[in-house]
Amino acid sequence: MIRLENVSKVYPTSTRPALDDVSVAVERGEFVFLIGPSGSGKSTLLRLLLREDVPTGGTVWVANWNVGRLARRRVPRLRQRMGCVFQDFRLLPNKTVGENVAFALEVIGKPRHTVRTVVPEVLDMVDLGGKADRMPSELSGGEAQRVAIARAFVNRPLVLLADEPTGNLDPETAGGIMTLIERINRTGTTVLMATHDRQIVDSMRRRVVELSSGRLARDDDRGVYGTVR
Amino acid sequence: MLFVWREALVGLRRNLTMSIAMVITTAISLGLLGAGLLAVRTIDRTEDLYYSLIAVQVALDEPTSADDPDCTTPVCRDLRSELERDPLVASVEYESRDAAFARFQRIYAGQSILQLVRPQSLPATLRVTMADPLRGTEIVDRFTGRPGVRNVVDQRSTVADLFSFLGSVRNATFGLAVVQTLAAVLLISNTIQLSAFTRRTEVGIMRLVGATRWYTQVPFLIEAVVTGVVGAVLATGGLVAAKAFFLDRLLSGRLLANTIPPIGMSDVLGYVGPVLVVVGTVIATATGYVTLRLYVRQ
Known part of the structure; x- marks a missing residue:
């Protein structure tokens, strides 16, 4: 589903590469934690997958798209098949919860009656059934993140990318978010989640890919956050 | 949408x-x-x-103007037929000295200037309506100074x-x-x-x-x-x-x-x-x- 072949990324303003010859493959339906200290290249990797940036070397594959070579006008098509969740939620501030979720369907041109039936379903799934008319500013962090997840999942993406989705949440709320992401993974959606949260990684025992200074440092099936020395 | x-x-x-x-x-x-x-x-x-009103006026000189109510003198007749043959010209109308005086009296009825003007001070005129009003100057150039012509005025220049x-x-x-x-x-x-x-x-x-x-x-x-x-x-x-x-x-x-x-x-x-x-x-x-x-x- 995701394949990186010798991918490098050098930002013009920096001498050290953000990613240095990274190769990694993620199969359909896998759940992968992407870990590493700040500046290790996690966010860069996610940005390359979303085509917010293009690699300076190597090839990035998502499904059958050669992401780095994708024509500009085809980028929306790629993003419509990927869901993404961020630490800072990134909800549209002047749209209600329901409209935020509906937006992901509107941009792919789903007819209005579909939107009207699908949005409440997804909101129910994330336990926000009664809050469709709230504004994002009225939500708690956990609720906002659940809206973001609903938006990411509503058009059944091939891949769910999550960039420290629990970074701003207390452990209990974070646990709820992880349960949701796992549930989405069980529907067959590939999940790639960048995180700093040792507790979550250790408790879930999933595949762990670790980056260090832009290089692939570790790739363990059923791994933990860090080996204690 | x-x-x-x-x-x-x-x-x-x-x-x-x-x-x-x-x-x-x-x-x-x-x-x-x-x-x-x-x-x-x-x-x-x-x-x-x-342009539908204005015309080029060919004023005739004193001898030609005198006693000619319908442009029968040879000079007037020649000028008139030459104008009528000209492709720039749509139509030509003759206004005799008497007719001009009558019009003058009508326009300035009741004003003191009437006391001063005699028919002799007004010329007979050939009123030329142009096919193309913008080319009146060509007629002015061609007919100015011709025998029997006092002067030629393109009314267009006045507007x-x-x-x-x-x-x-x-x-x-x-x-x-x-x-x-x-x-x-x-x-x-x-x-x-x-x-x-x-x-x-x-x-x-x-x-x-x-x-x-x-x-x-x-x-x-x-x-x-x-x-x-x-x-x-x-x-x-x-x-x-x-x-x-x-x-x-x-x-x-x-x-x-x-x-x-x-x-x-x-x-x-x-x-x-x-x-x-x-x-x-x-x-x-x-x-x-x-x-x-x-x-x-x-």
């Missing part, structure tokens, strides 16, 4: 003062353009009106001042319209950039969710188009008001009555209005499109 309209309205409301400035500037520039177009129309009509006045009114309004349009274009461009800047996070999120560039930018374009259309409607309204409260009175007043034909409501609503809507829309759309292409990268 509902989405983009809603976004555009939100955008216009968010920068309300800016939007108002944008609409006013657009309205003024389009209003000036409209005034210029009306001036052109009026000039054309005035010219039509005058030329009026036309040149109307022409400068037209040029001035067009000139102002161009300057004002430039201001409107810059203002629209600026407002779109501002609008796009205040919404850059939002647009960024939309793009991440998979919205196309088109989808996120159309609202800005619609903002511009709405400005253009509203501006054009206001401009047309302004012209209607100017016509009703100012021009109608001016043109029907003592000074200019029957000098310049009046401007009809159909000229404003049927001709200038639609032109302004089209021009306003095209300029606003083009400005919006170019701005988005050049300055809005998301």
Whole structure:
């Protein structure tokens, strides 16, 4: 589903590469934690997958798209098949919860009656059934993140990318978010989640890919956050 | 599609003062353009009106004018037939000295100048109506100084001042319209950039969710188009008001009555209005499109 072949990324303003010859493959339906200290290249990797940036070397594959070579006008098509969740939620501030979720369907041109039936379903799934008319500013962090997840999942993406989705949440709320992401993974959606949260990684025992200074440092099936020395 | 309209309205409301400035500037520039177009129309009509009346007058000299009620002297007959054969000439009419005197008496009835003028002071004339009123000078050149001719006058030159006045009114309004349009274009461009800047996070999120560039930018374009259309409607309204409260009175007043034909409501609503809507829309759309292409990268 995701394949990186010798991918490098050098930002013009920096001498050290953000990613240095990274190769990694993620199969359909896998759940992968992407870990590493700040500046290790996690966010860069996610940005390359979303085509917010293009690699300076190597090839990035998502499904059958050669992401780095994708024509500009085809980028929306790629993003419509990927869901993404961020630490800072990134909800549209002047749209209600329901409209935020509906937006992901509107941009792919789903007819209005579909939107009207699908949005409440997804909101129910994330336990926000009664809050469709709230504004994002009225939500708690956990609720906002659940809206973001609903938006990411509503058009059944091939891949769910999550960039420290629990970074701003207390452990209990974070646990709820992880349960949701796992549930989405069980529907067959590939999940790639960048995180700093040792507790979550250790408790879930999933595949762990670790980056260090832009290089692939570790790739363990059923791994933990860090080996204690 | 509902989405983009809603976004555009939100955008216009968010920068309300800016939007108002944008609409006013657009309205003024389009209003000036409209005034210029009306001036052109009026000039054309005035010219039509005058050209059907004016002629080249070939005044005959004293011996030829005397005692010739219907152009039977050889000199007059020759001049007349030469004029009639000329392809530039539509028709020739002979006005004898007596007829001229009669007309003079009619025009100046009751005025003291009548006491001074004798028939002998008026020449007989060949009134030449031109096929092409603009080429009267050629007749003037050809017949001036010919035997039997006192002088040749192209009446067009006497109304030329009026036309040149109307022409400068037209040029001035067009000139102002161009300057004002430039201001409107810059203002629209600026407002779109501002609008796009205040919404850059939002647009960024939309793009991440998979919205196309088109989808996120159309609202800005619609903002511009709405400005253009509203501006054009206001401009047309302004012209209607100017016509009703100012021009109608001016043109029907003592000074200019029957000098310049009046401007009809159909000229404003049927001709200038639609032109302004089209021009306003095209300029606003083009400005919006170019701005988005050049300055809005998301």
